[in-house]
Amino acid sequence: MTAKAAEKTASAPDVMDIEKFLYDEADLLDRGDLKAWLELFTEDGRYWMPARPDQDDPETEISLFYDDRLLMSIRALNFGHPLSPMMEHPVRTSHVIGNVRLADWDGETARVTANFHVVALQRKEQTVFAGRYTYELVRAGAGWKIRQKRVDLINCDMPMKNILIYL
Amino acid sequence: MGGYSIEHIRSLVEDARVHRDVYIDPEIFDLEMERIWGRAWIYVGHESQIPNPGDYFITRVGKEPVVMTRGKDGQVHVIYNRCAHKGAKVVERTCGNAQGFRCPYHGWTYKLDGSLQGVPARSGYADTGFDMKDPRFHMQKLAQVDSYRGFVFACQSKDTPDLKTFLGDAAATLDNMADRSPEGELEVAGAPLQYVHDCNWKMWVENLNDAMHPMVAHSSVGDAARRYAAQLPEGTPYPREAEIIFPFGSSYKFFDEMGVTTLPYGHGYMGGEMSIHTEYSEIPGYFEAMVASYGEERAKQILSQNRHNTIFYPSFTAKDAVQAVRVVRPIAVDKTIIETWHFRLKGAPEDMLKRTILYSRLINSNGSMVGPDDWDCYARMQEALVSQSYEWVDMRRGLGKEERLDGKERSFGTSDLSFRNQYRAWLDYMTKDVEDREAA
Incomplete structure (x- = not known):
């Protein structure tokens, strides 16, 4: 084993540690605390929700979301804004995350996949969103930062109503 | 069916207002599918x-x-x-x-x-x-x-005039969109957005040329963007997102100056030379590619046309300067799917497509901060029009102030002219075949 490979193995992240990070992230969304939530992202961090399965380019094809920190910040200010007609209705979510797996670890970036079920209350109606998360996580001190959170809804290419909060 | 006589249908549309039943009665919806969507x-x-x-x-x-x-x-x-x-x-x-x-x-x-x-x-x-x-x-x-110009339309009636006649001057929007490609051709890029609305299809179509709503219904996102920009260090250049979001909060005066033009068959558009898209920054290499294809004078002429939303009543709307179109697919009296499709300008830098996509994500997506506020307003109308308190929906703003020229009408941008024009066409479609049958 080379020294580098040994180091990589030695520093391999603990999946339970990652799970806790994902639960805490989901908790911020369930509380609607978008300001604290966006701080989990790196400065170049992205939140991406493709509009079709296997989409590989967020810039030359439409997505439901492809937010950088700037848009996350505007969204945090817009969320619950008293001048928004849609935001007059409460938006509530309940996330359940499972099947968390470390797909890849190169010594710096962890690629993590997980399944999610989110029950969302939007405009008086309860909706189920389900699919797969793919995270790129980078070490930040003892914790993690998100470089990308990709959200593949199982129905991303079907007609649907609003999505008023990050899932 | 058969509850609606021609007199009854005529009574639903007045010069300055339209009866609420056009939005909430399933029987009207079925008649529309037959007489409007079956003829246009x-x-x-x-x-x-x-x-x-x-x-x-x-x-x-x-x-x-x-x-x-x-x-x-x-x-x-x-x-x-x-x-x-x-x-x-x-x-x-x-x-x-x-x-x-x-x-x-x-x-x-x-x-x-x-x-x-x-x-x-x-x-x-x-x-x-x-x-x-x-x-x-x-x-x-x-x-x-x-x-x-590659846009395929179909008509279920043999009696409707040909497509070119139907499109009339609205065709200039499609010409302009295609001419904005250095090769004069457009290409669909990727899958569409498919956005289910809990509203009657006409509410959505009317809103496209409704210049009285952006500064109210979309004020929160403008405010959020301004508050974000205000906390940036002085001298920070505005990001591209800002030049797309800010114009939605433009003043009444700005929209008035944009103007609204209506055409036969219920079509119409806002803007012409200026719109909320006029002030977009240049994308490197694009103008040069246009000049190489068309020459400088013609290239400038193409890029000077800037229509905000052109409505091809009843099914289709296009933004020439953004290269995005929206398609109306009615499902029921209170359910409508809106598709948004995006186009690559063949021969143009890929950054042009990226701006189209960015625009649509910010404005049209189910997850945007603009579309959902419109959505909510339509749903509120659908919910409250059942009220017995008043049976009419008003559309009198600017009534009698329109100028007429060559089959077109033009008025200040916040006029309700576009709605009145749509309901003239609606009435034509909804009563004409009955009149023809009765005359036979």
Whole structure:
């Protein structure tokens, strides 16, 4: 084993540690605390929700979301804004995350996949969103930062109503 | 059905107001599907979605399931997606390439133009009146199919004038969108957004040229963007997102100056030379590519046209300067799917497409901070129009102030002229065939 490979193995992240990070992230969304939530992202961090399965380019094809920190910040200010007609209705979510797996670890970036079920209350109606998360996580001190959170809804290419909060 | 007499329908539309039943009565919706969506030219898709022989794409024209195909000879067909035998939907995949179509139920097969190719164990049909050549046994063609600059429309009535007549001056929007490509051609980029609205289709169409709502309904996102920008260090350049979001909060005066123009058949547009898209920054290499193709004078002329939203009543709206179109697919009196499609300008830098996509994500997406506020307002109308307190919806702003010239009408941008024009067309469609029948 080379020294580098040994180091990589030695520093391999603990999946339970990652799970806790994902639960805490989901908790911020369930509380609607978008300001604290966006701080989990790196400065170049992205939140991406493709509009079709296997989409590989967020810039030359439409997505439901492809937010950088700037848009996350505007969204945090817009969320619950008293001048928004849609935001007059409460938006509530309940996330359940499972099947968390470390797909890849190169010594710096962890690629993590997980399944999610989110029950969302939007405009008086309860909706189920389900699919797969793919995270790129980078070490930040003892914790993690998100470089990308990709959200593949199982129905991303079907007609649907609003999505008023990050899932 | 049959509850609505021609007099009753006429009484629903006045000069300055329209009766709420046009938005909430399912019987009116069924009549619209027959008389408006069954008579007008309805947008189907773009030719670039089916570039090769055998390519197909399924969608709906009004309530009708249809398939757009490209035949072996390159011709575009639009056929009803219904098996001539027992009525099953033949093609279920959204798009693909095929030699022909086979109904999965009893195996009747069809050519790309919808004509019958074969039926299993055909001898059983001997002496029954069955005839392979009879269109009754085909996936039938819609009465008229034509395209303009690659935009394919179909019409279910033989009596409607041809597509060019129908489009009239609205065609200039499609010309401009295509001319903005250095090669003069557009190409669909990726899958569409499909956004389900809990509202009548007409509310959505009206809103496209409603210049009194952005500064109210969309004020929160403008405020959020301004508050974000205010906390940036002084001298930080505004990001591209800002130049897209901020104009939605423009003043009444700005929208008034943009102006609104209406055309026959219910069509219309805002802007012309200036719109909320005029001040977009230049994308490197694009103007140079345009000059190389068209010469400087013509390139500048093309880029000077800037219509905000052109409505091709009832099914289609286009933004020439943004290269995005939206397609109206009514489902029920209170349910409408809006598709948003995006176009690559052939020969232009890829950054042009990236801006189109960014625009649409910020404004049109189900997850945007603009579309949902419109959505909510439409749903509020759908909910509260049941109120017995007042039966009318008002559209009198600017009444009598319009100028008429060459079949067009023009007024200040926040006038309700566009709504009044749409309801003139609505009334024509909804009463004309009845009048024709009664006159016969």
